[in-house]
Amino acid sequence: MEKNQLVYAIQSARWKTVLGQRLPVLTPWEKGLSEALACPGTMSGEEIAAAIRTAFQKYLRFDGTAHAKTPLTLHFGERWAPLLTKLFSTEMVRTDDLAIGRSAAVGENGMVRASNALRSHLRSNERETEDRDYVERCFGRSLYAPKELALMEQRDCTGNHLGCHLWFTRGEPSPDKPVSADAQRLFQQAEEQAKRNRAAYVKNSDLYQSALLRLTEQIRNCMLIHQQPDTVSARQGHLDSRRVWRLPVLGDDKVFLRSDEESTPGFTVDLLLDGSASRLHCQETIAAQGYILAKSLADCGIPVRVSSFCSLRGYTVLRVLKDFGEKNGERKIFDYFAAGWNRDGLALRMAAELLNTAPADKHLLILLTDASPDDSHKILPTGKVPLSRDYDGQVGVEDTADEVRALRRKGIRVAAVFMGENANVPNARAIYGQDLAPIRRMDQLSAAAGRLIQTEIRELSG
Template structure:
């Protein structure tokens, strides 16, 4: 298998993002049979780095080298690690249960025949059947018991985890706990296959197709950067890892090369970061951009830019395939918004202390002390409303890029036709940065198609994104300001949340509380915050906690205009 620099870099990014540390190199990266970085397993490796001592784990893993049952031990190592780490992470990272189920379904559907014929293959298959809530299907009671003992729980620390798995391997096989590889029972070495392997490698080098250090496991294909014998992994690091964002300047340069040139100069960017990255978001940084690249990039970043351009075409093609439906949605949403605005635009006559004298109320000034004896005509809300639309562009939306870009376009186009100033952003986070990409500004009515550049990557720190965009809304001269968040509402970021001198993961209930607090603060400042929710039923309690009743759940584009139109109509009428 030939691994491209792009997939190596992508695997490293998945690990870094899940670990919350862009300087680590745990020693492993996992790929599927096509050489693509595996989303679930690399995320799991990164997450496990936060809970376990990887130096000890690698020493333990190295003790399997050249043993009689090396492949069995390695596969069981990964099953045990996955099960234990998932138990620790599932409440912290709302996306993990869905990623796990998706991986299990794909794995069982496409289980490799050669693996399925081996004992570790059967047991791996049984494990992922259990993940889906099924019976393991293992006919041998010994294997069922073995699987139960391998599926270690989240309560164990590193030493306990190693000890528990060591006991199981000793009980069922020939493994000697606490002994290095040199003292384990070894397989017989055959000179001829080794010589054949060397000749084959020589031929590949001569053809210029030297393979990466990859071997097949029941879970996929493992690239072991530290080598099968435990050597240091630095020679196998990718160019991007050597470039790596280990300094502030390096990380900032990487973010700029990946997402685009900054919207503001360095002084202004620093000022905004200092203003908004406080309290629960201290330690974070902001990058405002229009997504304009500084030039043709090479390597991983260049490949990602090409993927972004390709995704834009896919977004546009998906929109045009359903153009009749989408244009009808725009028309319906325009009608609903205009009806709401017309009601607001109707002039009202109010009792006032100044204006046109109303003779019939003079007696109230004389006998009741009521100075409101004048009539004053108050204009409607025409020209005093602006809308900011904020699109969640985190990796949890990866499968919905075509749908989200269409939804964003429909809302922006409808507001534009109603002459309501609208500004459209997307947000995601990577390496401690929250990235806010501006697609169109208030006066840029002809730039709605820029929304089809929508592309997902990284995590999402919703509270900081809301705070930063609300700060930008101060530029609006409108009397009434609406902020619409289009999201599946799974806040999750690598930088921990700071509260009362303590730190906790920015995920789960803590992140939801942060978002709810931020929305409350914005409403106290007079900003009307709405949510177009695209997530799962199980997360609805979190959405209600954050937005109260000011949200609508969208399951498909079919009723999108009706649902969003009703939400906007109700909010406009309350202005």
């Protein structure tokens, strides 16, 4: 979320100006940068280049050479929290309130790191009810009753995730919660993104349909090789000595056994889509990836569920887009949108909770990710580590890798389709090991994901 924050703010100001709409709230620094970049059409190419260089030098301290930046960290006592909340209210809104939008390209970190030191201090217990209501209004009512959700938090919000909260939802609004103006605007933005997702799929339907057919064929062939057909009772076939008595006693003539070519796979697949703001620039692509993967698995008779996750105000939200058994439920995957932060390790714990409702004993969990865990809620101090830490960078990667290993120790297969920056490839390798399919373009999806899924099916069928 932080990496795209500046990019999103400047783009929002630019296009609201073009559309004649009310400008978003900007800090004086952001406003100055936005105005400096708004070059009029009367300028020549040389004048535009000079203006951009001047803006970069003034606002981003860019002089054409690479410099190692030392993060600025400020520490404040609890007594300063009320004053800082007033002084930095605009920053707090921008950090902790949900915004669904687009980004033309992957943004870079242009924020002053001092905000990281403030995030954990600007929250209090008094806001917990307000935050829960806000999350519920934005994402929909919880799948679980408060008592059941509290028990899950007691199990899962431990260690690095102490002080965090969980929210499972299908995106259905709460009938007893009034819809605020902010929530209504978010719903409209989500609907607009869903339309863009569907329109992008239709526009590239030839490419996507080809990928879908190829992937379905690869999965089906692998299933035929590695799945043993079930035997079912029938009126003809091989005599089943254990059922012979049923013919004279019960008049049941199904005393034979035959192979059922349409055997059940014996495992389920959960697709987990990273729904954080770092995916703003590729929401349509991720929605298409999720649809193609889910549709190909479902067409092969494999039960599949699709969910997305993000985090906001200390809540990690897991939203079920398509559940097991939903016919043609793959279309709901196009309701995917990106917003907020991502606490990958806690999202994996939540996925494990959902697996308890899966209709099989064996499970395959596939993540669509950029391997860049980053959350605004800090890791609280412990006896071993007396200082709080940001949940990002190497710390976030190590925590996510630990959760992947914990799931694998339980017998759950965990794999990932990676599409992100080249700099994050080592992170993806560290988290998922060999169970990883890196791709750069959609035309690589069927081949890379096909190999990955075939490997997992062989392991599950063994």
